[in-house]
Amino acid sequence: TVVTSQDGQLRWCAMLPRFSTRRCFLTLLCVTALLFIVVNLVAHQEDGANSSTNSKTKRTHLFESIILGPFESWTQSTTTTVADVEVTETTTLAKEPLPWYMAKGKRLPKPAKIGPSGRRIAKLFPGEDRGADRIENQLMFYPPDPIEPGQVKKILMFNGLTSWGLKAGRETFAECPINTCSLSANRVDAEDADAILFKDHLVHPGIQRPAKQVWILYLLECPYHTAHVKYNDLVNWTATYRSDSDIVAPYEKWVYHDAAVTEFQGPLRDFAANKTDKVAWFVSNCGARNGRLQYAQELQKHIQVDIYGACGKHKCPRSLAEKCFELLDRKYKFYLAFENSNCKDYITEKFFVNGLGRNILPIVMGARPEDYAKSAPKHSYIHVDDFATPKQLAEYLHKLDKDDDLYNAYFKWKGTGEFINTHFFCRLCALLHDDYPVKSYRDINEWWRGAGTCTTSSWRTLRD
Numbered sequence: 001t002v003v004t005s006q007d008g009q010l011r012w013c014a015m016l017p018r019f020s021t022r023r024c025f026l027t028l029l030c031v032t033a034l035l036f037i038v039v040n041l042v043a044h045q046e047d048g049a050n051s052s053t054n055s056k057t058k059r060t061h062l063f064e065s066i067i068l069g070p071f072e073s074w075t076q077s078t079t080t081t082v083a084d085v086e087v088t089e090t091t092t093l094a095k096e097p098l099p100w101y102m103a104k105g106k107r108l109p110k111p112a113k114i115g116p117s118g119r120r121i122a123k124l125f126p127g128e129d130r131g132a133d134r135i136e137n138q139l140m141f142y143p144p145d146p147i148e149p150g151q152v153k154k155i156l157m158f159n160g161l162t163s164w165g166l167k168a169g170r171e172t173f174a175e176c177p178i179n180t181c182s183l184s185a186n187r188v189d190a191e192d193a194d195a196i197l198f199k200d201h202l203v204h205p206g207i208q209r210p211a212k213q214v215w216i217l218y219l220l221e222c223p224y225h226t227a228h229v230k231y232n233d234l235v236n237w238t239a240t241y242r243s244d245s246d247i248v249a250p251y252e253k254w255v256y257h258d259a260a261v262t263e264f265q266g267p268l269r270d271f272a273a274n275k276t277d278k279v280a281w282f283v284s285n286c287g288a289r290n291g292r293l294q295y296a297q298e299l300q301k302h303i304q305v306d307i308y309g310a311c312g313k314h315k316c317p318r319s320l321a322e323k324c325f326e327l328l329d330r331k332y333k334f335y336l337a338f339e340n341s342n343c344k345d346y347i348t349e350k351f352f353v354n355g356l357g358r359n360i361l362p363i364v365m366g367a368r369p370e371d372y373a374k375s376a377p378k379h380s381y382i383h384v385d386d387f388a389t390p391k392q393l394a395e396y397l398h399k400l401d402k403d404d405d406l407y408n409a410y411f412k413w414k415g416t417g418e419f420i421n422t423h424f425f426c427r428l429c430a431l432l433h434d435d436y437p438v439k440s441y442r443d444i445n446e447w448w449r450g451a452g453t454c455t456t457s458s459w460r461t462l463r464d
Contacts, residue, residue, distance in 0.1 A: 100177060101139045101420050102255065109142035109177050109430075120144055124431060126244045133248040136255070138427040142177060143434055153181045153432040156193035158205060161185045166425075176426035178433055183425075194432050201227050202234065209234075212438065216428075218249065222343040223449035224289060235444045239424070242345040243374070247431065249424050250345075252352035254377055256417035262378040263412040271359050271411045272333060272404040278304040278397065279363070280328055281336035282354065286311040289456050292338040292365055295390055302394030305336070329359045333407065334397060337381070339366025343454035347375055352419065356380060361400070361410050363393070368459050377413030385460040 098105035112120040122141050123129035129137070157164065166172050166183060173179040190196065190205045195214045202217055209215065214236040219226050229235070237246035256262060279299070286293050299305050308314040308324070316324035328335055337355040339346055347367045355362025362381045364372055369383045387393040400407045441447055455462045 098257070099136070099140060101136075101423060102257075103418055109140045111142050111146075112144045114144050120434070124434060125246055125436070131243075133243040133250070133253075135248055135250075135253055135422050135427070138247070138430060139423060141427075141430045141434065143430075147178065147180055147433060149180070151180055151433070153194040153429060154189060154192060155181060155183050155428065155432070156187070156189050156196045156205075157183055157185050157199075158187065158190075158196050158203065159199045163199060172425050173429050176423065176429055178426070178430045181425075181429035181432065195428070197239075197428075202229050202231055204231055204234070214432075214436075216247070217444065219448070220249070222341045222346045223454055224341050224343070226448070229444050229448070232444045232446075233440060233442055235441045236439060238441070238444070238447070239428075240448075241347070243371075247424065247427055248422075250375070250422065251348045252419045253422045254375065254417060255420050256377075258416075261416055264415040266415070268408055268412060270404060270408060271361075272407045275331060275333050277306065277331045277333070278401060279334040279336060280306050280308065280332040280360075281312070281338070282308045282316070282324065283311045283336075283338070284309045285340055288338075288340040290338075290340070290342040290365065290458075291456070292336075292340070295365065295384065296336055296338070299390040299394055302391050303397055306332075325354070325358055328354075332360055333401060334382075335360045335362050337362040337364045337366075339364075341454060342366055342456070342459065344368050344452075345371045345375075346454075347371065351376070351381070359411070361407065363397075365458075377417065379410055380413045381410075385458055388460075 097107040099107045100109075112122045115121045120143075123132075123137055124134055124141060126134075128134075152170070157166070161168060161183065168183050168185055170179065170182045172183055173181045184193065187205065190207050191210065193213060195216055196205060197216045197218060199218045200220075202215070215234055216237040216239055217229070217235045218239040220241070239245055239247040239249050241250050242248065281296060283293070283296075293311055296305055296307060300307075306312070306314050308316045316327065335355055335358070337351040339348060339350060342365070345367055347364075351362055351364055351366070351372075355364070356376070363384065364381050365384045367375075369385050372381060372383055382393070382396070384390075384393060387396065400410075
């Protein structure tokens with residue numbers, strides 16, 4: 001209230017209100033209502049915070065599955081765009097860094113532990129771990145004792161370097177955990193080399209082998225397509241696709257991110273969507289020993305099989321290879337990944353690249369069923385030997401064609417691991433630094449092409 005003082009100046013003064021029971025009651029009612037609103041607001045905010053935390057956790061697992069696969073444990077920040085909204089989340093990865101040979105892997109080998117016998121515990125050679133390929137053991141091997149800078153192991157490439165696409169010197173080993181090795185194509189180095197590597201066939205180098213020098217035979221093709229070895233008792237180490245080789249050199253190597261997680265945990269896409277055709281096959285060799293063409297032609301009597309190339313009616317030129325394989329992804333549900341020979345462990349790019357590398361379900365013929373089981377992701381293919389006849393196989397394919405859930409179950413492996421670079425020369429270098437026992441194959445031809453190694457019939461028939 002504004003009043004005028006005796007000196008004529010305006011003054012502000014508070015006028016005390018008259019006491020009113022009605023006004024007092026209304027004031028008390030307003031204060032009570034205000035307190036009630038505040039209390040509920042705080043409680044709501046706390047509930048909202050909990051809800052936000054739960055939602056955030058769910059989103060984290062979703063992004064983790066989509067981007068990284070089902071890993072767990074060490075954390076990193078990941079930015080993801082979903083429905084045009086950028087969201088930054090903290091994802092959880094494996095309990096320890098992935099090994100160096102995997103994508104984004106950082107974990108390097110540590111010096112091998114020594115057992116009570118005084119020998120390393122790591123299992124590197126076939127006799128030390130039968131049934132396993134030991135590739136990862138070799139990739140993670142580092143000798144127990146420190147490697148001196150001058151301990152460079154020399155590897156003589158007896159057939160030259162051109163077919164390998166490599167250069168002489170140490171460049172090949174630059175990215176290896178153990179890089180103290182060198183390549184040479186000069187046969188003058190034969191006596192001084194720590195190892196001599198023969199590709200496809202063995203030619204006597206004309207020297208008496210030094211005590212610790214190893215002669216290695218590298219074979220990529222199956223026994224039907226490799227020459228008889230003349231000097232069959234001179235080979236120390238083998239390097240082939242077979243899992244019982246000293247240095248296994250497969251066409252591809254599948255490794256899970258977590259051995260306990262073999263199925264994708266996130267939402268799975270529909271791999272059957274918009275696919276209108278059944279079976280496809282790209283083939284140019286019509287005279288394979290295992291009768292694969294005859295099997296495919298019998299299968300055609302019971303289900304659609306489109307054969308592309310020299311052995312069929314459909315055409316897709318090699319010059320358009322990528323477009324041909326896009327055709328597989330777009331139109332077909334099944335692909336015949338048939339090898340040209342039925343030999344144990346013989347699984348080539350026909351399966352790994354043409355089959356698993358596409359969004360199509362491969363049907364395999366070639367290696368034994370147990371070979372595919374240990375080399376491929378779980379439930380990722382169909383083996384012809386699981387069915388007594390092509391007709392029975394066709395009946396099962398018709399069943400999958402009508403049941404999208406059953407069909408899509410064959411793709412749950414995607415996102416659970418990766419095909420790794422097996423770093424053949426890195427492993428060779430590491431093994432040359434091992435205190436390896438000297439050994440020789442008594443009969444390399446018997447080992448390579450002996451009874452039970454290959455068959456011109458099906459493995460099912462051979463066992464029956």
